[in-house]
Amino acid sequence: MDESRNPAPLDGPPVRRARLWLRPALLTIGGIAAALLLVAIDQVLAGVLLAALALLMGFWTSPLRRGRHVPLATALEMRSDERAIILWAPGDPLSARLQTAIRSGRPDVSWVNVLQDPMAQEFLRTSGGRGALPLVIVGSHVLRRATVGQLLDAMADGAERAAAQSESA
Template sequence: MTRAWFLPLLLVVGGSAVATVLFLDGSPGAAAPLLLVFVVLAGVNSPLIFPRSIGALEAQRRSAADGRPIVYWRPGCPYCMRLRIRLGRDARQAYWVNIWRDPAGAAAVRAVNDGDETVPTVVVAGQSHTNPDPRWARGHLFPSA
């Protein structure tokens, strides 16, 4: 858990330090937006945005049992963020695998994307969909939503 918060904490502390220096140098107009940018970046990279990641093998086992989709993603990916936001609360129904933390997840993504680690890669009923349109994903992953 601590490791998941390291980057967001680093962004907030670093942004606060830079904003403080700007503020003390007499540039409060530049300090405020810069701090806001760092806080937003911290939020985007925090565990608050993405559901808790599990390992690829566990996600595949669970998905085979209950049919829920698997979403392979990585922190900082704007397309992953777009998909996550558009899925809303329904995103928690999918199994999320962070390919930067799980070598098996990265290998699974490379296997279906000609050796590239293109994310988000969504697997539904054994079919992979690379960077699907969020409207398609919302309609196909969770038709009852």
């Protein structure tokens, strides 16, 4: 794939790069400020715990967190009604909810981190942009801003379609 047409996620315009870091920076700075206030009123243990939580949340929502990732090209090769492909991004609250609910390394789910994959970035742009995350693909069906319930329903429907196709064959 031509790298000049699909820049790495942090090679884009400065404004776009800054937006990726806005939420992590606010979480970290706000948490550290609150922790310092707790320390100032002699709540040292609570302050230390809050500072640690702020650093963890800053990392969790930042582009530094790699998370689960399969290249989109690889995931699309295995595309079927019995598999889900989930495009996600660090820092996206709906993506984090979906990852929390679908924790185990399920063989029927492929996670694609759009910040690591130029092909996934292009697919996301043509499918509604960052506002469509998490984007779920099950067979030929695409779900934008998918919830856990919608993902599980789509996978059940896909399994039914696959079973109907195998019976008719």
